[in-house]
Amino acid sequence: xxxxxxxxxxxxxxxxxxxxxxxxxxxxxxxxxxxxxxxxxxxxxxxxxxxxxxxxxxxxxxxxxxxxxxxxxxxxxxxxxxxxxxxxxxxxxxxxxxxxxxxxxxxxxxxxxxxxxxxxxxxxxxxxxxxxxxxxxxxxxxxxxxxxxxxxxxxxxxxxxxxxxxxxxxxxxxxxxxxxxxxxxxxxxxxxxxxxxxxxxxxxxxxxxxxxxxxxxxxxxxxxxxxxxxxxxxxxxxxxxxxxxxxxxxxxxxxxxxxxxxxxxxxxxxxxxxxxxxxxxxxxxxxxxxxxxxxxxxxxxxxxxxxxxxxxxxxxxxxxxxxxxxxxxxxxxxxxxxxxxxxxxxxxxxxxxxxxxxxxxxxxxxxxxxxxxxxxxxxxxxxxxxxxxxxxxxxxxxxxxxxxxxxxxxxxxxxxxxxxxxxxxxxxxxxxxxxxxxxxxxxxxxxxxxxxxxxxxxxxxxxxxxxxxxxxxxxxxxxxxxxxxxxxxxxxxxxxxxxxxxxxxxxxxxxxxxxxxxxxxxxxxxxxxxxxxxxxxxxxxxxx
Amino acid sequence: xxxxxxxxxxxxxxxxxxxxxxxxxxxxxxxxxxxxxxxxxxxxxxxxxxxxxxxxxxxxxxxxxxxxxxxxxxxxxxxxxxxxxxxxxxxxxxxxxxxxxxxxxxxxxxxxxxxxxxxxxxxxxxxxxxxxxxxxxxxxxxxxxxxxxxxxxxxxxxxxxxxxxxxxxxxxxxxxxxxxxxxxxxxxxxxxxxxxxxxxxxxxxxxxxxxxxxxxxxxxxxxxxxxxxxxxxxxxxxxxxxxxxx
Numbered sequence: 001x002x003x004x005x006x007x008x009x010x011x012x013x014x015x016x017x018x019x020x021x022x023x024x025x026x027x028x029x030x031x032x033x034x035x036x037x038x039x040x041x042x043x044x045x046x047x048x049x050x051x052x053x054x055x056x057x058x059x060x061x062x063x064x065x066x067x068x069x070x071x072x073x074x075x076x077x078x079x080x081x082x083x084x085x086x087x088x089x090x091x092x093x094x095x096x097x098x099x100x101x102x103x104x105x106x107x108x109x110x111x112x113x114x115x116x117x118x119x120x121x122x123x124x125x126x127x128x129x130x131x132x133x134x135x136x137x138x139x140x141x142x143x144x145x146x147x148x149x150x151x152x153x154x155x156x157x158x159x160x161x162x163x164x165x166x167x168x169x170x171x172x173x174x175x176x177x178x179x180x181x182x183x184x185x186x187x188x189x190x191x192x193x194x195x196x197x198x199x200x201x202x203x204x205x206x207x208x209x210x211x212x213x214x215x216x217x218x219x220x221x222x223x224x225x226x227x228x229x230x231x232x233x234x235x236x237x238x239x240x241x242x243x244x245x246x247x248x249x250x251x252x253x254x255x256x257x258x259x260x261x262x263x264x265x266x267x268x269x270x271x272x273x274x275x276x277x278x279x280x281x282x283x284x285x286x287x288x289x290x291x292x293x294x295x296x297x298x299x300x301x302x303x304x305x306x307x308x309x310x311x312x313x314x315x316x317x318x319x320x321x322x323x324x325x326x327x328x329x330x331x332x333x334x335x336x337x338x339x340x341x342x343x344x345x346x347x348x349x350x351x352x353x354x355x356x357x358x359x360x361x362x363x364x365x366x367x368x369x370x371x372x373x374x375x376x377x378x379x380x381x382x383x384x385x386x387x388x389x390x391x392x393x394x395x396x397x398x399x400x401x402x403x404x405x406x407x408x409x410x411x412x413x414x415x416x417x418x419x420x421x422x423x424x425x426x427x428x429x430x431x432x433x434x435x436x437x438x439x440x441x442x443x444x445x446x447x448x449x450x451x452x453x454x455x456x457x458x459x460x461x462x463x464x465x466x467x468x469x470x471x472x473x474x475x476x477x478x479x480x481x482x483x484x485x486x487x488x489x490x491x492x493x494x495x496x497x498x499x500x501x502x503x504x505x506x507x508x509x510x511x512x513x514x515x516x517x518x519x520x521x522x523x524x525x526x527x528x529x530x531x532x533x534x535x536x537x538x539x540x541x542x543x544x
Numbered sequence: 545x546x547x548x549x550x551x552x553x554x555x556x557x558x559x560x561x562x563x564x565x566x567x568x569x570x571x572x573x574x575x576x577x578x579x580x581x582x583x584x585x586x587x588x589x590x591x592x593x594x595x596x597x598x599x600x601x602x603x604x605x606x607x608x609x610x611x612x613x614x615x616x617x618x619x620x621x622x623x624x625x626x627x628x629x630x631x632x633x634x635x636x637x638x639x640x641x642x643x644x645x646x647x648x649x650x651x652x653x654x655x656x657x658x659x660x661x662x663x664x665x666x667x668x669x670x671x672x673x674x675x676x677x678x679x680x681x682x683x684x685x686x687x688x689x690x691x692x693x694x695x696x697x698x699x700x701x702x703x704x705x706x707x708x709x710x711x712x713x714x715x716x717x718x719x720x721x722x723x724x725x726x727x728x729x730x731x732x733x734x735x736x737x738x739x740x741x742x743x744x745x746x747x748x749x750x751x752x753x754x755x756x757x758x759x760x761x762x763x764x765x766x767x768x769x770x771x772x773x774x775x776x777x778x779x780x781x782x783x784x785x786x787x788x789x790x
Contacts, residue, residue, distance in 0.1 A: 046640070068640060070574055240585060
C-alpha cells in the first residue's frame with residue numbers, strides 16, 4: 001500500500017486510523033474487477049480515479065465507445081463471447097441533524113421542534129450496468145438503478161423500492177474509422193456530457209452538484225437528469241491539446257413523449273492542454289442548454305386547441321374559471337456555464353481542482369401566455385380561496401396586468417479530489433452554492449411558490465384589485481453546502497465512504513421580505529421555512 | 545550513369561529517412577493518444593494517471609524492460625516489445641493488451657518509444673538467450689529436482705514457500721525506482737507479466753525481471769536445472785492446464 005517514501009509517515013498515521021475504522025478489513029491487494037475492468041482484466045484505477053469518477057485514460061476509453069483509445073475492435077457482433085455487466089450494492093448510514101426555523105408543521109411529518117436528529121440506515125440499493133462493444137462501430141450502455149424511495153404515508157415513513165432505467169443508449173462510434181473518437185453518434189437516454197458527470201461524482205446522494213440539480217419549473221427537468229435524445233460528440237487531438245465537443249438534441253421533459261414540439265439543445269466545448277512536469281493538465285470549457293417549456297408539458301394540460309385557448313382568454317370568463325393558464329407558445333429557458341479543471345502531481349500526490357460556474361434563466365416559470373391577464377383568487381379573496389393557480393386581472397376597468405415570472409440563478413461548485421494513498425485513499429472536499437434571485441418556485445420540488453406567497457400582503461387580504469405586488473421579486477435564496485468525503489478502497493471491489501456535509505437552507509426555500517408571510521402559517525401555506533442541516537454519512541459500496 | 549546511380553541512391557536514402565520521420569511522427573501521435581496518460585508525454589512514466597497506479601508505468605527514457613529474451617544488460621528485441629504490447633502484462637498492473645491497435649500503429653509507436661532511448665539506435669544487435677530446440681518433458685523426477693532448486697536458491701525468501709508472496713523479505717522489496725514491489729502470487733498465473741506457459745517461465749527465470757528484485761539465473765544454474773525449476777513451478781503452483789494466456 002505504500003508506493004513512495006513521501007507517504008510513509010502519513011501512511012502510518014492513516015493506517016492507525018483506518019485500523020480503528022475498518023477493523024480487520026485490510027486484506028492484501030486483490031483484484032476483482034467489474035464490467036470493463038473484467039473485459040480488459042485490469043484493476044479499477046486503470047480507468048477510475050476513485051470509483052466511480054473516471055480518470056483521463058478512462059475518459060478516453062469512454063469517448064472511444066469503450067474501446068482503448070486509438071483502437072477499433074473489429075469483432076463481429078455475433079462472435080462476441082460475453083456481454084459484460086456489473087453491479088453495485090450500497091447501503092448508507094446517515095446521522096443527520098436538521099435545524100428548522102419553523103415553528104409550525106415541518107416538512108414530511110418530522111417532529112416540530114426546532115432541531116431534530118435522524119439517524120438511519122438508508123438507501124440500501126444498487127445498480128446494474130451493462131455495456132460493451134458490438135463490433136466495429138457499435139457500442140452500448142445501459143444502467144438500472146434500484147433505489148429505496150422515501151415516502152410519507154399516513155404520517156409514517158415508508159421506503160418502497162423502485163427500479164428505474166437510468167441510462168440506455170447505443171452509440172455509433174468512430175464514424176470516420178479513425179479510432180481517435182473524432183466523430184460519434186449516440187441515441188437513447190443518456191446523461192448530457194456535463195463538465196463533471198453527476199452520475200460519476202464522488203459525493204453521496206445527499207450532496208449532488210446543486211447547480212445541475214436545480215429545477216425551477218414544474219415539468220422541467222434538471223440539467224443532470226438523463227435525457228432522451230441523440231447527440232454528436234467526439235474529440236480531436238493535436239499535439240498536446242485535445243478538444244472535446246458535444247452537441248445534443250433532447251426532449252427537455254425527460255419523458256419519451258414530448259409535447260412541446262421544440263427540442264432542447266445542449267452544447268459543450270472543452271479544451272484540454274497537457275504538460276510535462278508537475279502540472280499535468282488544464283481543461284477549460286463552456287456549456288449551453290437552450291430549452292423550451294410549454295404548458296402542455298405539465299400534467300393535466302394536454303393539447304389545447306385554439307378554440308379552447310380563445311375561450312380561456314375571454315376576459316369575462318376569467319373571473320370564474322381557474323384553468324386559464326395556458327398558452328400554445330413556448331417559454332424559453334437557458335443555462336450557460338463555464339468550467340475549469342486542473343490536474344497536478346506534487347510530491348507524488350495527485351490533486352484535481354475543479355470548478356463550475358453556471359447562470360440559469362427561465363423566462364417565465366408560470367409559462368404564462370403574455371396575452372393573459374392576471375387575476376386574484378376566487379372565493380372571498382382571502383387565503384381560504386387560494387389553493388389554485390391564478391392569472392388575474394387587476395380589474396377589468398383598469399386594464400390588464402401583464403405578468404411574467406422569470407427565474408434567475410447563479411451558482412456553482414469548487415472542489416478538489418486528492419489522492420492520499422494511491423489506489424486506496426482519497427479525500428475530496430467541495431463547496432456548492434446557488435443564489436436565486438427572482439425566486440418564484442420551490443426549486444426542490446419544482447412546484448410553484450407563488451401559490452404559497454401570493455395571498456398575503458401584511459395581513460391584508462387580496463382582492464380583485466389588490467393582487468400580489470408586481471414589484472415583488474419573489475425574494476432571494478442562498479444555498480450553500482460543504483461536503484468532505486473520504487473514500488477508502490480496502491480491496492478493489494469494496495469502497496467505504498465517510499462524508500461530512502452541512503447545508504444551509506436545505507429545501508432551498510426563499511427568504512422573501514418579512515411582509516410576505518404570516519408566521520402562524522404552516523409550511524407549504526406561504527410560511528417560509530429555513531431549514532439547515534448537517535450530516536455524517538458512512539456508506540459501503542460493493543461492486544461486482 | 546554514375547550520376548544517375550548516385551541520384552537514385554540519394555533519393556532512396558532521403559526517402560528512407562523521410563519515411564522514418566513520418567513513422568516517428570505517426571508513432572508520436574499514437575503515443576500521445578493512447579499511451580501518454582500513463583507513460584507521460586515525455587515518456588518518463590509520469591503520466592496524469594500514473595500517480596494513482598500501484599505498479600508504475602515504464603519510464604521509456606531509461607531503456608529498462610522487464611520482458612525480454614536477451615541476456616542481462618542487453619536491450620529487448622523488437623519482437624519482445626511487440627509481443628508485450630500486443631498481449632499486455634497480466635492482470636496485476638494497468639498495462640493493457642493493445643492487440644486492437646492496428647499493426648502499423650503498433651510498429652510506429654514502438655519506433656517512437658525506442659527513439660526515446662538512444663542506445664536502441666547505436667547498440668550492437670542484442671544477444672538472445674539460448675533456448676532449447678524442444679521443451680523437455682516434465683516428469684516426476686524433474687519436479688522433485690525443481691523443488692530442491694526452489695528451496696536451495698531461496699526463491700521462497702521473496703515468494704514464500706507456498707508461492708503466495710509471503711516470504712520473509714517480501715515486505716521490504718523495492719524496485720530500482722524505489723517503489724514498493726510485491727511478487728505475484730505464483731498460484732495465480734493470470735497475474736504474471738511475462739506469461740505462464742513453461743516456455744514463458746523458462747525465459748522469465750533465465751533473464752530475471754530487470755529493474756525489479758527478481759534475479760536472473762542465467763549462468764547461475766544450467767538450462768536443464770532451470771527446466772527442473774520450471775517444472776516444479778508449473779506443477780506446484782501454476783497447475784498444468786491453468787496456464788492463462790496473457
